[in-house]
Amino acid sequence: SVEKEKFTFQTEVSRLMHLIINSLYKTREIFLRELISNASDALDKIRFLSLTDPEAIAANPGLEITIAADPEKKTLVITDSGIGMTRQQLKDNLGTIAKSGTSEFLAKMESGKSDITQIGQFGVGFYSVFLVADRVTVASKSNDDPDQYIWMSTAVDDFTIAKDPRGNTLKRGTQITLHLKPDAYRFLQEKNLKELVHKYSQFITFPIMVWSGQEEEVPVQEQETLLNDDLVEESIDDDINKSDKKKKTEKRMVYGWHHINVQKPIWMRDPKDITDKDHKEFFKSLTREPTDPLAWTHFKGEGEIEFRTLLYVPSVVNDVFYQNVQKDQSNHPIKLFVKRVFISDEVDLLPKWLSFLKGIVDADDMPLNVSRETLQKHRSLRIITRHLVKKALDMFTSLSENDPKAFAKFLGQYGTILKYGAIEDQPYRKKITSLLRFATSSNTEPFSSSLDDYIDRAKADQKSIYFMTGSNIAEIEQSPFIESLLARGYEILYFTDPIDESFVDKIPGYNGKQFVNIAKGDLTFGDDELEADRDLEIKFRPLTDWLVDTLHESIEKAVISQRLTTSPFAIVAPKSGLSGHAQRVLDAQGV
Ligand code: ADP
Ligand code: MG
Numbered sequence: 001s002v003e004k005e006k007f008t009f010q011t012e013v014s015r016l017m018h019l020i021i022n023s024l025y026k027t028r029e030i031f032l033r034e035l036i037s038n039a040s041d042a043l044d045k046i047r048f049l050s051l052t053d054p055e056a057i058a059a060n061p062g063l064e065i066t067i068a069a070d071p072e073k074k075t076l077v078i079t080d081s082g083i084g085m086t087r088q089q090l091k092d093n094l095g096t097i098a099k100s101g102t103s104e105f106l107a108k109m110e111s112g113k114s115d116i117t118q119i120g121q122f123g124v125g126f127y128s129v130f131l132v133a134d135r136v137t138v139a140s141k142s143n144d145d146p147d148q149y150i151w152m153s154t155a156v157d158d159f160t161i162a163k164d165p166r167g168n169t170l171k172r173g174t175q176i177t178l179h180l181k182p183d184a185y186r187f188l189q190e191k192n193l194k195e196l197v198h199k200y201s202q203f204i205t206f207p208i209m210v211w212s213g214q215e216e217e218v219p220v221q222e223q224e225t226l227l228n229d230d231l232v233e234e235s236i237d238d239d240i241n242k243s244d245k246k247k248k249t250e251k252r253m254v255y256g257w258h259h260i261n262v263q264k265p266i267w268m269r270d271p272k273d274i275t276d277k278d279h280k281e282f283f284k285s286l287t288r289e290p291t292d293p294l295a296w297t298h299f300k301g302e303g304e305i306e307f308r309t310l311l312y313v314p315s316v317v318n319d320v321f322y323q324n325v326q327k328d329q330s331n332h333p334i335k336l337f338v339k340r341v342f343i344s345d346e347v348d349l350l351p352k353w354l355s356f357l358k359g360i361v362d363a364d365d366m367p368l369n370v371s372r373e374t375l376q377k378h379r380s381l382r383i384i385t386r387h388l389v390k391k392a393l394d395m396f397t398s399l400s401e402n403d404p405k406a407f408a409k410f411l412g413q414y415g416t417i418l419k420y421g422a423i424e425d426q427p428y429r430k431k432i433t434s435l436l437r438f439a440t441s442s443n444t445e446p447f448s449s450s451l452d453d454y455i456d457r458a459k460a461d462q463k464s465i466y467f468m469t470g471s472n473i474a475e476i477e478q479s480p481f482i483e484s485l486l487a488r489g490y491e492i493l494y495f496t497d498p499i500d501e502s503f504v505d506k507i508p509g510y511n512g513k514q515f516v517n518i519a520k521g522d523l524t525f526g527d528d529e530l531e532a533d534r535d536l537e538i539k540f541r542p543l544t545d546w547l548v549d550t551l552h553e554s555i556e557k558a559v560i561s562q563r564l565t566t567s568p569f570a571i572v573a574p575k576s577g578l579s580g581h582a583q584r585v586l587d588a589q590g591v
Helices: 011-021 030-052 087-093 102-110 116-122 125-131 182-188 190-201 221-225 228-236 238-247 276-287 321-326 372-376 379-402 404-424 426-435 451-457 473-477 482-487 500-506 534-539 541-551 580-588
Strands: 004-008 065-070 075-080 133-141 149-153 158-163 173-180 208-219 249-259 293-301 307-314 334-338 341-344 358-363 464-469 493-495 513-517
Touching: 011 102, 011 125, 030 065, 030 075, 030 116, 030 125, 030 173, 030 190, 030 341, 065 182, 065 190, 087 133, 087 149, 087 158, 102 116, 116 125, 125 133, 173 182, 182 190, 190 208, 276 293, 276 307, 276 358, 293 379, 293 404, 307 379, 321 404, 341 372, 358 379, 379 404, 379 426, 404 426, 404 500, 426 451, 451 464, 464 500, 493 500, 500 513, 500 580, 534 541
Parallel strands: 065 208, 334 358, 464 493, 464 513
Antiparallel strands: 004 158, 065 075, 075 173, 133 149, 133 173, 149 158, 208 249, 293 307, 307 358, 334 341
């Protein structure tokens, strides 16, 4: 008996589907990307299991994805021989949303701040099928369930699950049938379908086959009607016969499975053969980011361990990136492959301060039958990490040399995390610090000057790198502290990033020069004999005494100083204390 059970969707799923069904998205084609990506994930999972248990793929050993349109039934059928789903998994995976952040995504979609193309990032890609279909069935067979089940829904509020009356036709895997809406019939056309599959499958490591007709040279019928006796003659009269055969072919439509993604994965190809366009497309398919990457690097690591890698800098920092960094959660930016087999995207191959990068690593040799924790500590991974960090820094350097505008954009997005890296990661401190750029009193454009530029311009006997912090350039420019330095011809770095003050606090200096906060402590320039002007001190003693008396709760001392040129007075922080700006930052955070 085939029992059918009915379930209601989790409220969030209903909300999502409501949005999907009732909106007119131009980019509906992304449903195919989501289905291919799910099929590929499912194949990754079974292939991974088979590394340690070859029996896992025995029931259906050919790992591939097939896609077929049926123009009569108006259906599109996507089949994979992946890990499949048990009855319970069908119910859980295609009825509830487990991932966090979905509510946020829904709210963004409802207010028009996010669009459907990002659906896959939020762990709800499957539901995009309802962009083009009004009825969807998912048949699935898992090794962990004796029976094949069918999930069926017409969207809206509920779905049903039943044992498949056809039996275990799939042996293992998942078959998704989309009953297309009339306005989506164009996806049934072979040309459109093949183009789309090509677009979304180039970077999938499993073969993707589309059922289609292709013009091929085929022998014409006559030849097959030769009598047996003639075959004897054929061998005798070989030469004549060959030239005859050449003429006896014609072009005909041949239907069959056609392999669409025949190219090697992009990272296995020669970097020289890969165009910028290829990189942009690969990046987008890897990350589902809507914008092109700012920079990338593609290389082969050789020596102790051989691997290939592709690293990309997204042009916009991801919403949750800093949140994860603060919570000490990984951003898992790198997909690890071993010999083209996807292994994990939960192994940390980059230090935290570089985890804004995205990419893949494909290693030639790595233990596979170990836990993620053991793998994480493996020596090969540490070597790979070292290479990745070095190459990433090289990539940033060449971006700074070749495209200063893009580099300024890069620092705008990632400058803060790089400073954090300089604080945390001592071996790379100097290199990272050399990449930073600041506004200065000579050029108040953001990111206009490196520390090396500053030092090049400094006076011959200048021992310090002077800086002033503030929440913006205008605030700093109004400060009385900068007057006397500017009057003396010194250049000042303008620090406006909240991390700047603790950054220079934690690093001792740069190229032998100390960082000096001009809003703190005693500033001396060696040129101020006047500094010790006893006469002035004596003359103004009544004023300074009165100030200390009156303000003793707020100030430590009141002194006559050469620090200022036009302003009458300034409030200065003690050398070891917080500057006024840092104090305000802390106050604002309620510390
Ligand atoms: P995500 O892929 O981000 O997890 P989806 O909405 O695309 O989100 O898919 C939800 C879940 O449904 C997947 O995590 C997976 O467990 C399951 N699933 C979807 N398609 C397949 C498939 N072809 N084979 C096996 N499981 C699948
Ligand atoms: Mg998915």
